[in-house]
Amino acid sequence: MTDFRGAHVLITGAASGLGRLMALEAVQRGARVSLLDRDAKGLTEVCEAIQGGKGGAGGFVVDLSDRAALQATCAEVLAQRGGVDILINNAGIVSGKTLLECSDDAIERTFQVNTLASFWTVRAFLPGMLAVGKGHIVTVASAAGLAGTSRLVDYASSKFAAVGFDESLRMELKRLGSPVRTTVVCPFFIDTGMFEGVKTRFAWLLPILKPDYVVRRIMRAIAGNRSRLIMPRFVMTVPVIRVLPPFLFDAVLGFFGVNRSMDEFVGRH
Template sequence: MTAFRGAHVLITGAASGLGRLMALDAVQRGARVTLLDRDAKGLGLVCDEIQALKGDAEGFVVDLSSREAIQATCAEVLQSRGPVGILINNAGIVSGKPLLECSDEAIERTFQVNTLALFWMVRAFLPAMMAAGGGHVVTVASAAGLAGTSRLVDYSASKFAAVGFDESLRMELKRLGSPVRTTVVCPFFIDTGMFEGVKTRFAWLLPILKPDYVVRRVMGAIASNRARLILPRFVWTVPVVRALPPFLFDAVLSFFGVNRSMDEFVGRH
């Protein structure tokens, strides 16, 4: 089991959405939290909420698309807050545009935040975890990292990479005999505003997930050292469907409306 009480938990993308809710939940479980986000105002509001609960929280403003900024901020966190026991890589961005309408800069930023930031964050905090003989690295990926769809080419590719990052890291830690644990989270669309406007054809099979529910499941998965959390359960059929020939795989995703789910996407303003 991974204990939150007394642990130092660091969460990226913590100024809103899942990150904010996970920070509040971690504090209620007895953790002290360090919060990273580019939104200074949002970070301040979350820290105020936590301090109102008599919790220990500090926010650091950082652009997660910049390797140099991440490295400088992580060094500051280690110096002022100490080693991290639970690292939750939650930050993510989405353009929601067809590939040919995405700018070069937008595509690069998607990979910088959704994928490369995972490397810089883990490289910063994993050594201390290994030296301490324990720790937990959490990667919030996406169901789009298990099955691709239109208008999510850059996002889906970055999340496929995030899933591969977690899997390879898990195997590497096992090969090294390290007790550090990993958890990857692959949820369907979540009602946080990030995917405002998305639609689902069969809500009883593929519902737009509620943030409180997702956070409860994620924190439970971390506490129980669960290696993989996929939400909802229907998404577990993706590996089975993937065994079909591509034309049948595509037909199944189209039938369930997945390939049209982004048609009315507007995103967070």
């Protein structure tokens, strides 16, 4: 089991959405938290909301797409607040545009935030976990990291990479004989505003998930050392469907409305 009591939890993308809720929940469970986000105002509000928890909260303003700045911030966290016990790479962005509509800069930024930032944070904090013989690394990916769809070419590609990152890291840690654990989280669309406007054809099978529910499931998965959390359960059929020829796989996703889910996307303003 992974115990939050007295643990130092670092969360990226913590100024709003899932990151904010996970920070509040971690403190409720007895953790002290370090929070990273580019939104200074949002970070301040979260830190003020959770002051009084064990060790309080430390907010660090940083653009996760800036590798040098992120690495410097990770070093600052280590110097000011010590080693990290639970690292939650939660930050993510989405353009919601077709491949040809996306700018070069937007595509690169999607990968920098959704994928590469995890490399830099893990490289910063994993040595400390290995030294003390414990730790937990959480990658908040997406159901889009299991099945791609239109208007999510950049996003889905970055999340496929995030899923592969977690899997390869898990295998690497096992090869090293390390007790450090990993958890990858692959949820369907979540009602945080990030995917405002998305639709689902069969809400009873593929519901737009509620943030509070998702956070509860994530925290339980971390505490229980689950290696993978997929929500809702229907998304777990994707690996099975993949045995079909591509034209049938595409037809199944089309029937369930997945390939049209982004048609009315507007995103967070």
